[in-house]
Amino acid sequence: MSTLENTVYSRNKIHPQKFALLVSCASVVMLFAALTSAYVVRQAAGNWLEFPMPVLFLYSTLTLIVSSLTLHFSYKGFLAGNVKSYKYLLLLTFALGVLFIYLQYKGWMALVSMGVELGTNPSGSFLYVLSGLHAAHILGGLAAVFVAILHAFILPYEVSAKRKLRFEMTQIYWHFVDILWIYLIVFLWLQQQS
Amino acid sequence: MANVLTAAPHSEEDVLIEQMGYDDHFHEHHDGDKFQSNFITTYIFSQDHKMIAKQFLITGMFWGVIGGLMSLVFRLQLGFPEESMAWLKPVLGKWIEINAETGMGALSPDFYYALVTMHGTILVFFVLTAGLSGTFSNLLIPLQLGARDMASPLLNMMSYWFFFLAGVIMFISLFLNTGPFSGGWTAYPPLSALPQASTGSGAGMTLWLISLVFFVVSVLLGGINYITTVLNLRTKGMNMWRMPLTIWAFFVTAILGLLSFPVLASAFFLVMCDRGLGTSFFLNEIFIGGQALDHVGGSPVLYQHLFWFLGHPEVYIIILPAMGIVSEVLAVHSRKPVFGYKAMVFSILAIGFLSFIVWAHHMFMSGVNPFISNFFVVFTLIIAVPSAVKVFNWIATLFGGNIRFTAASLFGIGFVSMFISGGLTGIFLGNSAIDIQMHDTYFVVAHFHIVMGVAAFFGMFAGVYHWFPKMYGRFMNETLGKLHFWGTMVGAYLIFWPMHYIGMAGVPRRYYRFDTFQSFSQFDDMNKFITIAAIVTFGFQLILIINFFYSIWYGKKVTEKNPWGATTLEWTTEVDPGHGNWAGKLPVVHRWAYDYAKDGQDFISQITPLKEGEIETH
Numbered sequence: 001m002s003t004l005e006n007t008v009y010s011r012n013k014i015h016p017q018k019f020a021l022l023v024s025c026a027s028v029v030m031l032f033a034a035l036t037s038a039y040v041v042r043q044a045a046g047n048w049l050e051f052p053m054p055v056l057f058l059y060s061t062l063t064l065i066v067s068s069l070t071l072h073f074s075y076k077g078f079l080a081g082n083v084k085s086y087k088y089l090l091l092l093t094f095a096l097g098v099l100f101i102y103l104q105y106k107g108w109m110a111l112v113s114m115g116v117e118l119g120t121n122p123s124g125s126f127l128y129v130l131s132g133l134h135a136a137h138i139l140g141g142l143a144a145v146f147v148a149i150l151h152a153f154i155l156p157y158e159v160s161a162k163r164k165l166r167f168e169m170t171q172i173y174w175h176f177v178d179i180l181w182i183y184l185i186v187f188l189w190l191q192q193q194s
Numbered sequence: 195m196a197n198v199l200t201a202a203p204h205s206e207e208d209v210l211i212e213q214m215g216y217d218d219h220f221h222e223h224h225d226g227d228k229f230q231s232n233f234i235t236t237y238i239f240s241q242d243h244k245m246i247a248k249q250f251l252i253t254g255m256f257w258g259v260i261g262g263l264m265s266l267v268f269r270l271q272l273g274f275p276e277e278s279m280a281w282l283k284p285v286l287g288k289w290i291e292i293n294a295e296t297g298m299g300a301l302s303p304d305f306y307y308a309l310v311t312m313h314g315t316i317l318v319f320f321v322l323t324a325g326l327s328g329t330f331s332n333l334l335i336p337l338q339l340g341a342r343d344m345a346s347p348l349l350n351m352m353s354y355w356f357f358f359l360a361g362v363i364m365f366i367s368l369f370l371n372t373g374p375f376s377g378g379w380t381a382y383p384p385l386s387a388l389p390q391a392s393t394g395s396g397a398g399m400t401l402w403l404i405s406l407v408f409f410v411v412s413v414l415l416g417g418i419n420y421i422t423t424v425l426n427l428r429t430k431g432m433n434m435w436r437m438p439l440t441i442w443a444f445f446v447t448a449i450l451g452l453l454s455f456p457v458l459a460s461a462f463f464l465v466m467c468d469r470g471l472g473t474s475f476f477l478n479e480i481f482i483g484g485q486a487l488d489h490v491g492g493s494p495v496l497y498q499h500l501f502w503f504l505g506h507p508e509v510y511i512i513i514l515p516a517m518g519i520v521s522e523v524l525a526v527h528s529r530k531p532v533f534g535y536k537a538m539v540f541s542i543l544a545i546g547f548l549s550f551i552v553w554a555h556h557m558f559m560s561g562v563n564p565f566i567s568n569f570f571v572v573f574t575l576i577i578a579v580p581s582a583v584k585v586f587n588w589i590a591t592l593f594g595g596n597i598r599f600t601a602a603s604l605f606g607i608g609f610v611s612m613f614i615s616g617g618l619t620g621i622f623l624g625n626s627a628i629d630i631q632m633h634d635t636y637f638v639v640a641h642f643h644i645v646m647g648v649a650a651f652f653g654m655f656a657g658v659y660h661w662f663p664k665m666y667g668r669f670m671n672e673t674l675g676k677l678h679f680w681g682t683m684v685g686a687y688l689i690f691w692p693m694h695y696i697g698m699a700g701v702p703r704r705y706y707r708f709d710t711f712q713s714f715s716q717f718d719d720m721n722k723f724i725t726i727a728a729i730v731t732f733g734f735q736l737i738l739i740i741n742f743f744y745s746i747w748y749g750k751k752v753t754e755k756n757p758w759g760a761t762t763l764e765w766t767t768e769v770d771p772g773h774g775n776w777a778g779k780l781p782v783v784h785r786w787a788y789d790y791a792k793d794g795q796d797f798i799s800q801i802t803p804l805k806e807g808e809i810e811t812h
Contacts, residue, residue: 047491
């Protein structure tokens with residue numbers, strides 16, 4: 001840590017750790033870009049089972065969007081000195097994240113009851129793989145939000161450069177996995193229409 | 195300021211850093227260096243980029259020896275299929291099958307395929323990716339940019355240990371009862387996706403996949419760090435156009451790795467699902483032993499697309515660092531500025547970009563639509579343009595130079611030779627029509643071994659000989675280095691040149707033996723010759739290893755900071771730089787990295803300010 005802080009020059013517009021996070025987001029984008037393009041190629045090859053998307057995935061999408069908003073306003077509260085909204089909106093974000101995972105799980109169960117299991121047809125397998133890998137990234141985001149909660153409730157309140165950076169990075173990642181899911185759900189919806 | 199470690203200035207450069215350097219208050223914060231306080235933090239879980247570079251290099255050398263020895267075993271089988279291999283039984287155990295009647299020992303065909311697979315995997319990933327780019331990106335990015343360390347030393351350390359873990363798992367797979375994975379380093383399904391497909395497809399493939407997933411994590415952690423460091427932690431005055439070509443090469447390499455390795459990870463993830471969870475991404479209506487499997491509807495070609503989307507950038511991940519190292523080494527040792535610096539940079543960028551849109555040239559014979567092949571042929575051949583620009587510029591850099599024929603510069607020149615020879619055959623293979631005859635023959639083996647195997651090794655050797663004084667404060671033995679060079683240069687051509695002829699005649703690669711093919715028996719002597727050449731060339735590599743380890747402890751000591759007379763920043767540090775690299779202030783950069791033979795001076799360091807009226811070269 002100390003090496004880093006000492007080598008950061010004032011002329012840097014963006015903190016190296018934040019930049020590193022953005023770069024790693026780029027690699028996650030490539031992971032999902034590969035899978036969704038594989039989806040397109042595989043779908044075009046035929047033998048593709050069509051099934052309606054469980055409506056639960058719509059609810060989970062809305063949950064995730066709301067969680068991004070709560071995190072955003074928690075950050076606003078953190079900056080403005082509104083400690084209460086900072087702390088409790090953070091807790092709410094975490095709860096919404098857990099709810100999202102739960103809704104995804106219910107969505108998978110709905111698929112199973114429809115007869116679309118993991119191995120039934122590549123169309124279903126892709127849905128499980130895409131949403132499953134995304135859920136794994138959400139778990140990482142939940143860990144980050146959990147650390148932010150620990151900071152909020154254990155450390156004394158202060159708006160230092162270090163705390164701000166940590167919070168910003170949590171926020172960037174959470175919004176990133178949120179947008180990633182929106183991309184996936186829109187992609188899946190569009191592919192089902194085609 | 196009492197505890198600031200300020201070395202007494204004793205050279206012109208020291209005075210410059212002292213007077214004009216950038217004070218980042220680094221040493222004031224270091225009360226007792228927690229980074230190098232005991233044996234474990236100094237040598238094992240080190241967060242210092244220089245130590246991590248050495249760890250990558252030595253681990254890479256270990257794997258280089260293992261992978262090289264494997265190739266000798268299967269070369270013995272190819273060259274001397276009639277000779278008994280019983281003498282290898284103490285090492286290879288049950289993989290040498292003894293004929294009860296004649297007492298002849300033969301290499302098990304299963305293990306032959308496992309050896310070929312492991313040789314490829316180890317050399318491509320562990321030696322030429324981690325050992326080459328891991329070593330030199332770590333060593334040079336902070337030193338040549340004037341940074342105290344990487345952006346995140348912790349992630350950097352983890353990058354090495356994930357690589358180490360990948361190696362341990364792969365090593366364990368060598369000792370499995372069913373043997374390591376044997377379906378080729380590309381791990382095409384169905385051999386990779388069906389555990390019952392071959393002996394190595396079971397536990398061997400499982401360990402192979404786990405190992406490579408760890409390896410992908412290692413590459414990503416390293417790449418994130420390299421990119422962030424290059425963009426964020428350059429010292430004052432070090433703008434992008436003043437960066438040495440080494441840094442440009444490592445930078446683009448890291449971007450390629452960061453964008454292509456996740457795609458490989460996604461392919462591996464789908465393979466894992468096919469293996470364990472009953473999905474059919476890559477499997478379609480397969481019968482094993484007359485029994486139909488459950489899998490329907492998958493596409494093995496889809497795996498090939500995903501794999502080669504990594505696979506092709508991967509060969510540039512291997513060759514670009516070597517190109518960067520060679521550009522630097524050739525400029526320093528010919529005492530001339532690199533010819534066409536900006537053209538070199540744009541060539542690196544162009545190669546990096548094109549590497550993402552040529553992957554299907556590995557799949558011309560996989561049933562890809564021939565009209566789509568046309569697209570990939572065109573872009574593949576366009577890569578010849580930036581490559582030719584680079585070759586021209588290296589030769590122009592050497593031309594008329596005051597060349598010092600050190601081991602480092604010899605390997606640099608050897609690299610250019612290898613890159614030309616191997617590159618030209620690439621133009622043959624890039625044509626989808628010619629590829630119908632050439633694909634999967636020894637012509638392909640010869641092509642990629644010369645252009646990305648031997649050439650990348652030459653770049654690595656040039657780097658090792660050139661920066662060894664920076665790594666260990668001692669020189670490697672020059673005589674042994676030159677002996678190593680000539681043995682390797684001649685040996686590599688003797689191994690791979692004949693393979694072109696064998697390949698043009700249509701001899702397929704990866705075959706265990708050819709005695710059922712009458713028309714190939716004419717190449718028996720050539721195969722013997724190649725095997726002998728391979729053994730002798732491998733022997734020459736032992737010279738490097740002895741020289742390397744002997745020189746660490748007993749080599750000639752480096753007495754001056756800048757033994758090669760180079761302009762770049764790594765030579766302005768102490769001979770053996772501690773953590774933080776510069777004892778006092780950080781150097782400030784005033785000019786590009788290649789001011790050799792300018793204004794009657796042999797070289798002008800990057801930290802020397804421009805003189806009145808002097809125009810900066812680019």
